[in-house]
Amino acid sequence: MTGMTPRQRTEPVHFDRGELDRLLRLYGTFVAAGEWRDYAIDGLSDRAVFSVFRRSAEGPLYRIEKQPRLRSRQGEWAVLGSAGQILKRGHELAGVLRVFDRQKLRLVT
Numbered sequence: 001m002t003g004m005t006p007r008q009r010t011e012p013v014h015f016d017r018g019e020l021d022r023l024l025r026l027y028g029t030f031v032a033a034g035e036w037r038d039y040a041i042d043g044l045s046d047r048a049v050f051s052v053f054r055r056s057a058e059g060p061l062y063r064i065e066k067q068p069r070l071r072s073r074q075g076e077w078a079v080l081g082s083a084g085q086i087l088k089r090g091h092e093l094a095g096v097l098r099v100f101d102r103q104k105l106r107l108v109t
Contacts, residue, residue, distance in 0.1 A: 012043035013068060015050065019093055023050045023064060026097055036061065062087075064096070 015023065020041075030036040030052070038053040040060070047067040051060035063080040070076050075091040079099050088099040 012045055013048040013066060014043045015041070015048050015066060019066070022093055022097070026100060027052060030100075066093075 027036060027039055036052045036054060038056045040049075040051045040053070042049040042051070046069060047065050049066075050064040052062050052064075053059075054061050059082060061082050065078045065080065067076050067078070071091070074089050075096075077091065077093050077096040078089045079087045079096050081087050088096045090096045
């Protein structure tokens with residue numbers, strides 16, 4: 001796909017194995033704490049989305065998005081809240097997932 005612009009992308013964006021492993025480990029931590037109960041993975045034409053749910057019938061509690069076209073700007077990774085607000089954005093997955101560290105500490109108490 002060398003020389004192609006993001007609009008000419010022919011296949012959906014996906015998480016690689018390492019990214020998916022990190023996301024599922026985070027998910028497992030919150031499932032064990034009883035906070036999250038379901039997840040969904042979407043590979044769209046411009047982004048990959050990992051959504052987590054408190055209940056399956058509700059909208060996503062959080063969305064973790066990978067948007068390669070934003071790599072050179074504000075970063076390809078973002079964590080969005082249930083209302084669509086950006087909670088954290090950055091160039092590295094580990095960095096944006098730190099937004100959940102405060103919640104992990106709260107869950108332990």
